[in-house]
Amino acid sequence: MSSGIFDIIGPIMVGPSSSHTAGAARIAAVARQVSGSTPVQVEFYLHGSFAETYRGHGTDQALVGGILGLSPHNKDLARSMEMARKAGIKTEFHRIDLGDVHPNTVKIVMRSSDGSQSMVVGSSVGGGAITIHSVNQVRLEFTGEHPTLLTLHQDRPGVLASVTGALAEHNINIAFLKVLRQVRGIEASMVVETDGEISEVLLDQIRQVPGIRKAHYININRDEMRG
């Protein structure tokens, strides 16, 4: 858990649980942004304490709320199920054993209207803080505390330099950076956590970098979602 004074007096949130409600909404908010738009079908696989106590904590409503783009302090979280139904979004909840992971972990599988599928696995680690463990089957790690750029790219020289160069051009400082190779010479991923927000223009520019196959931009902290 981070230790700024507004993490101690905060976040502002819909109750009853910072881990089971606010954290759940934030994981789903990441999933929504990975999906790129509001999905038409979502399956939630709840592990451990999430599976045991989801109903009394409104974990299910918080997850669906996050998918709809509602922040953890939006009063509408309590009626997210009805909102999803009206929007024609199909949601399903299942229990799953994901093995040796944090007790509050959820796997979210989404299908978009164009048929594409995406997946996010994340844990709610306390006080509303989260850790994302995997995106579209790629194992990685980030917290959503910072604006975050995720890439899937060809494993070859220069891709990292081009991406960091583009960020530098827009005067955006990198707070944390990880490069993960999946298959040598074929496929790798990058997790870039920045201090500044990444604009649509810059994101397009990054998507044009030779070797970049996919780039997702995750920013769940707008509108005081957490801090």
Place this chain on the structure above:
Amino acid sequence: MFSYTKGSDLINLCHSYDLTLPQVIIQADKEESGLTEDEIKMKMSNRLEVMRTSMTIGIEQNLTSKGGLIGGNAPKLYAYAGQARSGLTMAKAVAYALAVTEVSASMGIIVATPTAGSSGILPGVLRALEEDYSHTQDDIVDALLVAAGLGRIISINATLAGAEGGCQAECGSASAMAAAAAAHLAGGTPEQCLHAAAMALKGLLGLICDPVGGLVEVPCSKRNATAAANALICADMAMAGIQSFIPFDEVVEAMRSVADAMPAKFRETARGGCAATPTARDFATALPPLPPN
């Protein structure tokens, strides 16, 4: 320059720069966050407004929690406060603390102080004091800063999560934060604020997290009530000149070592304490299960 990780750091900074506790905590946050003093105070005022709204809703409405175990207790105590044997200010602080927990448990909007499960204690104590001792908005914001600074120290050196340290980490920390805030409002020195916090945390040391059915309802709501009362009486002891024999920083270390030794069944897993009683088990088995994958 103003960075602190211990209570002793805060005291030293107050003396070195001849500043009050909230001033030191603001200076440190300015350095850390890049926000201006006005921005920090504004942000804290906004949170105070959310706290006030949650207390008003909890006092005025007979809420029912999502799990169905609590609700309507805050209005009852508020109506009785004038006859309370513990005194009006005490009874109001406790009623307000109950109010926030009832709002939170019915999926209303609250401020986690420091967590949602312990969100009634600090607002309840501050509002009762604000009403009965005519403190200004600025005074209350300063008191919130004191609470935030001490909570930050606990989060760095121990934990604020029930899943890691039991209820001592949530309600214990919140009570320590509220005790220091109350001592500050009463005109206490930085040392008195830390004595108040140390005594409050000692009083709740070892408290387990045993939520019935895994819900943040029983015994959580009423633990907010007793932790609010604990905060007020510890602030009074400190203002009367009573000192904690064990310094605040060492009490925080003690809380961490108790947390490290605490069995998993007492850390929010709903497998021990109140959660393992026959009444709790009957309730838990009535909860609808989730379909398997």
